[in-house]
Amino acid sequence: MNRSENLLFPGSSLASQVHAAAINGDKGALHKLIVGNSALKDKEDQFGRTPLMYCVLADRLDCADTLLKAGADVNKTDHSQRTALHLAAQKTLETVSTGR
Numbered sequence: 487m488n489r490s491e492n493l494l495f496p497g498s499s500l501a502s503q504v505h506a507a508a509i510n511g512d513k514g515a516l517h518k519l520i521v522g523n524s525a526l527k528d529k530e531d532q533f534g535r536t537p538l539m540y541c542v543l544a545d546r547l548d549c550a551d552t553l554l555k556a557g558a559d560v561n562k563t564d565h566s567q568r569t570a571l572h573l574a575a576q577k578t579l580e581t582v583s584t585g586r
Contacts, residue, residue, distance in 0.1 A: 501529045508537035511546040534564035
């Protein structure tokens with residue numbers, strides 16, 4: 487069982503699997519999912535967040551690279567109108583301001 491499957495319930499959707507693979511850093515599962523269904527690379531969750539946004543939030547740069555090479559849309563926005571770049575910048579500012 488790979489790491490992304492540890493968080494999934496049997497019968498979970500491919501969309502939830504691609505988000506789980508992104509946040510868990512499971513590059514192999516992520517690659518397999520997006521090769522099998524290229525639309526998953528930009529699939530939104532209930533907040534409008536894409537797998538690329540999950541990678542940014544979880545510091546999964548290798549998975550972000552996989553998504554970017556597959557053509558993930560860097561300009562896609564969540565329901566708060568933030569892109570993956572906005573999330574990365576916000577995360578960096580929070581880290582700097584808290585000293586962590």
